[in-house]
Amino acid sequence: MGKSEGVRHLNSEREAAFPNLASSDYEVTSTETTQYNCIAHAADDHERKWDCAPFPIPGYYWPRGAMRGDGLDALISAFETLGYTVCDSDKPEPGVDKVALYIDGHGEWAHAAKQRDDGHWSSKLGDWEDIRHASVTALEKSVYGTAVRFMERPATKKVEAT
Amino acid sequence: MTARKQSKPRNEPYSNRIPMPFEKAVEGLLSVKPKRKTTNKKKKKK
Numbered sequence: 001m002g003k004s005e006g007v008r009h010l011n012s013e014r015e016a017a018f019p020n021l022a023s024s025d026y027e028v029t030s031t032e033t034t035q036y037n038c039i040a041h042a043a044d045d046h047e048r049k050w051d052c053a054p055f056p057i058p059g060y061y062w063p064r065g066a067m068r069g070d071g072l073d074a075l076i077s078a079f080e081t082l083g084y085t086v087c088d089s090d091k092p093e094p095g096v097d098k099v100a101l102y103i104d105g106h107g108e109w110a111h112a113a114k115q116r117d118d119g120h121w122s123s124k125l126g127d128w129e130d131i132r133h134a135s136v137t138a139l140e141k142s143v144y145g146t147a148v149r150f151m152e153r154p155a156t157k158k159v160e161a162t
Numbered sequence: 163m164t165a166r167k168q169s170k171p172r173n174e175p176y177s178n179r180i181p182m183p184f185e186k187a188v189e190g191l192l193s194v195k196p197k198r199k200t201t202n203k204k205k206k207k208k
Contacts, residue, residue, distance in 0.1 A: 014176070017174070017176050018176075037178040038178040039178060049178075051178070051179055051180045053180060057180070060180065110177075110178065110179070111178055112178075124178070125176045126174065126175050126176035126177050126178050127175040127176070128175060128176055142176075143174060143176070143177060144178075
């Protein structure tokens with residue numbers, strides 16, 4: 001699987017940050033913005049960044065009641081506030097929303113991607129663009145680490161990113 | 163802050179976490195301890 005004609009890709013410098021990406025099926029789906037980050041994008045919130053700090057920081061949000069910290073449990077609990085529960089499979093299922101949670105080499109949460117209706121995944125790359133990627137592995141072997149947990153919930157009405 | 167923490171690439175624009183300088187500042191604020199009161203009082207001149 002590789003690049004297709006007419007599909008917008010990241011520039012080469014950005015693509016190099018994700019070693020699996022260049023050889024995978026992906027495309028840029030938005031302009032770059034610092035308004036939101038990957039966790040917010042996976043949570044369908046494009047108004048602010050989601051991350052936890054010891055006290056509130058302007059521009060950042062973390063759900064009330066969710067655990068705080070760098071561990072995967074904190075990220076899981078954030079998505080639990082949205083109705084997600086841990087599941088075993090990343091395979092698309094009709095009427096089901098899924099997210100993939102990544103941890104880095106230190107075991108700390110680093111990224112989240114959400115599954116699209118077509119079974120592919122959608123990710124916001126930090127301050128860069130949103131991308132569609134065919135598999136969760138496309139972003140592995142990078143600072144995002146590895147997709148280690150999947151969560152699901154009954155599908156809700158989505159507002160897709162631009 | 164540990165060396166392990168410092169190795170995290172949170173300043174990279176593709177990182178999704180709070181950038182390290184801000185985090186350092188936050189941790190710095192939290193680690194501020196009140197100064198100990200000195201017990202060496204000035205001796206009154208006789």
